[in-house]
Amino acid sequence: MSETRQMRHGSSIGQPVTRRDGLLKVTGQARFAADNHPAGLLHAVLAVSRIARGRVAALDLPAARAHPGVVEVMVTANRLALALHPDDKSVPFSFKLDLLQDDRVRYAGQPIAVVIAATLEAATEAAALLAPRYEAGPVEVTLDAPGGYVPESVGVGDPGEMRHGDVEAGLRAAARRIEATYETPLQFHNAMEPHGVVAAWEGDALSLDMPTQGLALTRMRLAALLGIRAEDIHIRSPFIGGGFGSKLLSGPQVLGILAARLVGRPVKLVLTRAQMYGPVTHRSPTRQTLRLGAARDGALTAIHHHVRTATSRHDDFLEPSAGVSHTLYAAPAIATTNEAVRLDTGTPGFMRAPGEASGSIALESAIDEMAHACGMDPLEFRLRNYAEVEPVSGKPFSSKALRECYAEGAARFGWAGRPLAPRQMRDEDGLLVGWGVGTATFPAIMFQAEARAVLRRDGTGLVESGTHDMGQGAWTAFAQIGADSLGLDLDRLEFRAGHSDLPNAGIAGGSGHTATAGGAIHAAGAQAIARLTEIAVADPRSPLFGAGNVGVVARGGRLLRRDDESRGEAYADILARAGLDSVEGRGSAAADPAAAERYAMHAHGAVFAEVKVDPELGQIRATRLVGAFAAGRIINPRLVRSQYYGGMIWGLSFALHERAAMDPRTGRVMNADLAEYHVPVNADVPSVEAILVEEQDPHVNALGIKGVGEIGITGTAGAIANAIWHATGTRIRRFPVAIEELGR
Amino acid sequence: MNRFEYVRPRSVAEAVAAGAVPGSAYLAAGTNLLDLMKIGVARPGRLVDLNHLPGLDGIEHQADGAVRIGAQVRNADLAHDPGFRRRFPAVAEALLSGASAQLRNAATVGGNLLQRTRCAWFQDTASACNRRDPGSGCDARGGENRLHAVLGWSEHCIATHPSDFCVPLAALDAVVEVEGPTGRREIALRDFHLLPGTTPERESVLAPGELVVALRLPAEAAGFAAHARYAKLRERTSYAFAVVSAAAALRIVDGRIVAARLALGGVAAKPWRAEEAEAALAGAAPEAAAFRRAAEAALAAARPSGDNAFKIELARRIAVRALTLAAAGTPERLPALPASPFAPLSGGRHV
Incomplete structure (x- = not known):
């Protein structure tokens, strides 16, 4: 093949x-950061805040220090001075860090002390013995929080508002209109390898075993924070147990480094699973309203994609969900708008396909709703509105084999013969069967x-x-x-x-x-x-x-x-x-700015999903996923297929499983472990296929590579949502789909 | 994790003596206890390790037709014991629908009976929880409690018991054998767990120091083997606790139900035996209308404890499903997705 x-x-x-x-x-034998145990190693454990807003009024330091095996407890008072304030972002793609700079608490799970001990167990218990007393303030942690603002930019410098053509006129002229609001959940990073560091100082030289997705940026920021020369920082990061956007420099890693400095011994600090739900960024919830208009023949006349999302009270990252509407479907009028609200949470950040993943499930659902309103097959509808040039910029694509993706994916899946109306198919056991499609897209980016x-x-x-x-x-x-x-x-x-x-x-x-x-x-x-x-x-x-x-x-x-x-x-x-x-x-x-000026550069794909739904109980299973992706030159098809599988499975997770249950009264995540924060297990993905569609791109870069790391998550979630509708006739607009939505 | 004393007794008598010391906890596989210790919910002063005790790991098929299962028998070993599986298929199905293969290989029969609730506020030491900290309140009320109890709860506690295994055990009149400081006694499994009432911290009738040494299924329970199933609704296809579940067992003679057993899981602080439903089924034809009547009866006393009214109807439906599957007959071999709605009815496909 x-x-x-x-x-x-x-x-x-x-x-x-x-x-x-x-x-x-x-x-x-692969040695991950936490597998390193230099001689004299001590173990550091974070104590984290259980309130989401307020201040730490007291810590029982004597109790913690008295615990057998404890070497030191690092708090604001004895934390070494930094050369740069942890709120100062000295490098791109960085966030404010919580490095014990004061007694303020800005989110639940924020580090408030670090215990350093001879054993992990001693440090863990001593951290519990700190028994913090807090002065807690009222918290807001959901999109229902009052207020909000219109951001100038979202994501990394994307415009907060974009208007192309006259959307209201397009909607007025439309023969069919739909308006629907979709909600995506709060999600947290759960890479298999938690964030951690093994830090050893020799004089002013610092030796680190630490997973990072950006060695040079991490080193630069550390040098600025610690006031030492970048050349004196040596970071080994041969294997990273998953990053997905969360593993640039995190605050807890810096605390591990400071702890090593404080005690003059090598220190290992590794987050527990639960501690990942706070200081290492997350995907914020979104509430997206799509207004679409279409002519009688199914041609879109207008797309308005409005996003309400959230950032932390103290820092800025807004999930740029509406961006997918800039590129995917041809329409004479497209508008994307954003509003944001500040919450008492950690700062959101990059999580695999930030914006595209959450935006895609909403846009692809809305497109499907419009196809149904027009009485058209959802794939035919997408082809009817195929963007020959990038809709908002008018630029030609450097290459775009999306049509081939649709065709190869549909053929492999067996899309032909799909009944137009929902709730028409059952399997031999009486389970409802539905088929859905979603378009995948991700920009081809160069650093x-x-x-x-x-x-x-x-x-x-x-x-x-x-x-x-x-x-x-x-x-x-x-x-x-x-x-x-x-x-x-x-x-x-x-x-x-x-x-x-x-x-x-x-x-x-x-x-x-x-x-x-x-x-x-x-x-x-x-x-x-x-x-x-x-x-x-x-x-x-x-x-x-x-x-x-x-x-x-x-x-x-x-x-x-x-x-x-x-x-x-x-x-x-x-x-x-x-x-x-x-x-x-x-x-x-x-990146070649001249090429970027001339061409729109994106990878594309088409994902087809089959779901089965128990008609009485509402339990859902995605029984078949077929994705066809075109991403320029493929360096290694085995690895790329694996990347697509991983992305598609995360898309499935987005549609059906993944959601942090944050208690709105306290701001604490109540399911901060992998037993209760559901991701798919093997039984949830009985059949996943990825097709590598040939695409040659002479413009995108010297090798013609577009990148495959994130696109799989886009398209997939929407395809599953659309398949659920096709199986049941019920359109679910809140994700992940809860069992009670269908079991009634 | 707090510092604790570790005791490795050589006999049940030594174990009971050690376990009777206040602050002690028995350690079986630790799949639940050690997790709770790591998050500070359980802080025993001493662990009495049962893993090296002789004589607690046998599965005895007794002369009278009963089966006696040592408390240290691992879930997987029990579920895959050919004789046990043939005679008590719903129990095997429930065991295999729980947790993951790795956990089932470790977890024990005795430990399963005593596993703690998954209520998030019980597990979060910063929250109020009457079960963990009597008198502190219940933060689950007013929180996201869509998966909490709909039967037998009180204003003091709305937690559920998470076990799958216990559900068919309750249906089949299993008996728990207990050894304690004052001797040996037997407790019907249906009386073993306690509803919260005003004392949710009391989860079972075990007295301090009492140790579960065995579990017995009576001979009569095997009489349902031809029509016994476990059905479980969950939020992913595997490795998830039940939203609601049901164990159904029928004896059908000449097209009539002569005896019926029904118990529900995920609905209360204990596995919920539904005797009203069983009474409604006795003498009826094994048909949808009778199953629906039985399910109505089983949930007659149900009321939402929060945003979980949907669970009442889903519990009815899972009861109907389990009864329907049981009436259709226990399959020759357990499906690869035990208790799942996605287990094929028609055979042929493996997954």
Whole structure:
């Protein structure tokens, strides 16, 4: 299938190589941050606030300090001075941190003390013995909170309001109109690996084992906070047990570092599962109102997507849910508007497809409602409103194989013959069956990255870039790019990643890591090859002498004349004759502003879902998911398929399972564990398929990569919601779908 | 977790002596107790480890047809015991519908009877909870309590008992064998758990130091084997506690129900035996109308304790479902999704 199609002779890119870290992980040898135990290690445990607003009036420090094994308790009074206020954001994509700067409490779960002890158990118990007394104020933690404001921007600098055409006129002119409000829940990050750090100071040098999606940014902010040189901070982050946007620098990690400084010993601090529900960002709830108008033939005349969401009382991040309406469907008039309210919660942040995930479920539901109002098949309706150019900007797409995604997905799923009306299908056991579709979309984003590539005299290569493997397989995919860039087989390449001393690889976020760091690696390899070529073509003793005009190709550890591949020479021989141990190339990559000015750049996909619903009990199961995605060049189809699966399963979770139950009286999350904060289990995903749709993009970046990390979650949740309607005839607009919505 | 004394007794008598010391708790698998200790809900001064006691891990099929199950038998071992599974299929189905494979491999029969409620306010030490801290109040009332009790609750406590296993046990008149400082006694499972009343902190009739040593299912219970099922409504396909559940067992002779057993789970602080429903079924044809009448009877006294009125109707429906499945006959082999609405009725497909 796609794997064979994408395989090319002599190339690692496109091959379904298995993970280089697979064996390490399945045998337990992969060393995650918290697996490190330097000599003399102490354990630090957070005490966190049980109120959401107010101040800590007292802590029973004597009781905690007296507990056997306790070395120190870090509180505001003895916390070391910082060079920068924790509210100051010295680097992009950062949030205000809670580093014991005062006695104020701004959300439940905020760190209020750190206990350092010889054992984890002693530190945990001593943290409980602190028995804080609070002065608590009244809290607001839901979207029903009074007030609100109109934000100037949402997400990271997206406009808070966008108007294209005259929506009211479009609605007036429409033959069909729908207006519906959809609600998405408060969700918390639950990566398998909780946030943590193992910190060891040697003088002013700091050695850290710490998962991070942004080694360089983390190092820069730490340097600013701690008042030390960035070069003196060494962060190892070879394996990250999931990040999903939450693992830039978190406050608790800084507290672990400060604790190590305070006691002069290495310290490990790892959050408990429950402690992740507060200081490490979350996805805020949204309430989205969609107003759509359509002509009699199903052509949309207007889209208005309005979002009410929330941020913390003290910092800003607004889930940019309406952004999906800028790009997905053609309409002469599109408006997106936002309102926000400040709540007594931790600050929301980036959670896999921030904005697209929550916005997609609302938009895709509304599109489905309109298709039904128009009496059209939902897929036909989407094709009727296919955006040939990006609707709000009018720019052409750099590439867009969404039509092929619809076609391949529909064929594989068996969409044809779907009854138009709901509640028409039953399985042999009498369960209601429904089919739904959703369109997936995510922008192709680039950050900045650098890389270094070396060809060595022994014929091997080395590529270095401080990239981040969050479990997605970056270590493998980047090595594939590196091997191709140096014209080496994969097993001849050493790839170094996951360390802050390596070239800055930017961040693993925005689905842009492979494109960005991959571009830098590719450029570095190309430069190394160019240098080697210069040596060879200028050397009369080389079979490549004088080949500069016709050019050479690098493959299998040899340079070959482009016009006559029988004439070539091994890298090792070229270097040996030149008396060199190695040649080196450096590369960088960043977004091309000229291309971004000319083209709209997005990955697309189509997700088809089958659900079954028990007609009496209302229990739901998504029995089949088929997603077809087009995301430019695919470096490794095995890893990419896995990314799509993961995204689609999270989309399923969004539609059916995931929701934090925050007590509105206290602001505490009442289901802060994985028994009660539901995510799908294996039995919830009996069948998931991902189709890799061919797409070549000459504009998006040098390698034509769009990124696959987040798109799977979009489209899927809407497809499931729409399938539930098709199964039952009941349109659910609050997510995740509660059992009582259907079991009545 | 508080510092505690750890005791490893060599006999049941030693265990009981150790367990009678105030502040002691018996440790079986710890799948519930250790979690509660980690979050500070349970703070025993001493743990009496039952895992090395001899003689508590057997499944004895007795001469009179009863089965006696040692308190330390693991859930998975019991559910997969061929003789047990054949004779008490609803119990096996309930066991396999609970928790995850890993937990079932560890959790014990005795521990399951004594597992604590999943009420979020019980688990949150910063909240008021009469069950955890008598007299402090009940923050579940006024909170999000959609999954709380609809039967047998009081203004002092609206928590539910989370066990699946106990539901068919209540239906089938299981007996709990207890060893205590004053000797041995037997307690009918239906009398074992207590409704909250004004003393929700008292969850069972066990006296301090009393230890569950075995569980017995009487021979009569096996008489329902041909028509015994457990049905469980939950918010994901596996690894979730019941929203509502029901165990139904019928004896059908010549197209008439001659004996019926029905118990509900997820609706009260104890597994809820529905005798009114059983009476309504006696002598009836095993048909939808009779099942619906029985379900009405079972929930006649139900009232919402908060935003959970929907559970009353769902409890009726799960009762009807369990009765319907039971009437259709116990399947040759348990479905791969035990007790699930998504377990195929028609056979063939595995999942």
